Amino acid sequence: xxxxxxxxxxxxxxxxxxxxxxxxxxxxxxxxLIHQDDKIEKLEAKMKAYQKKIVNQKSKQDETxxxxxxxxxxxxxxxxxxxxxxxxxxxKEEVDSLLQSINTYINGQLLK
Numbered sequence: 001x002x003x004x005x006x007x008x009x010x011x012x013x014x015x016x017x018x019x020x021x022x023x024x025x026x027x028x029x030x031x032x033l034i035h036q037d038d039k040i041e042k043l044e045a046k047m048k049a050y051q052k053k054i055v056n057q058k059s060k061q062d063e064t065x066x067x068x069x070x071x072x073x074x075x076x077x078x079x080x081x082x083x084x085x086x087x088x089x090x091x092k093e094e095v096d097s098l099l100q101s102i103n104t105y106i107n108g109q110l111l112k
Contacts, residue, residue, distance in 0.1 A: 044079060
């Protein structure tokens with residue numbers, strides 16, 4: 001049990017360290033800004049609706065699916081080119097890379 005408590009303490013320290021990194025703080029800031037932006041929220045909701053429509057049309061072999069995909073792509077492009085989303089996706093990639101590096105290092109050390 002003592003090992004578990006020490007492991008949890010180390011995990012909490014790592015979490016605290018990560019949450020204090022500038023890249024994590026920026027990522028969280030943009031994540032919050034995105035969720036507060038009505039235009040982005042509406043675009044995201046539209047994308048999800050189009051995704052469902054595309055799946056349904058494909059399953060029914062509906063020939064209008066091509067037009068639906070084109071409409072979806074326009075909305076997706078508008079969403080992905082929004083300045084907040086651009087910054088968010090960039091920071092998300094940075095955070096993912098950081099976390100993946102930590103994971104790879106820990107796993108690599110355990111397997112030696």
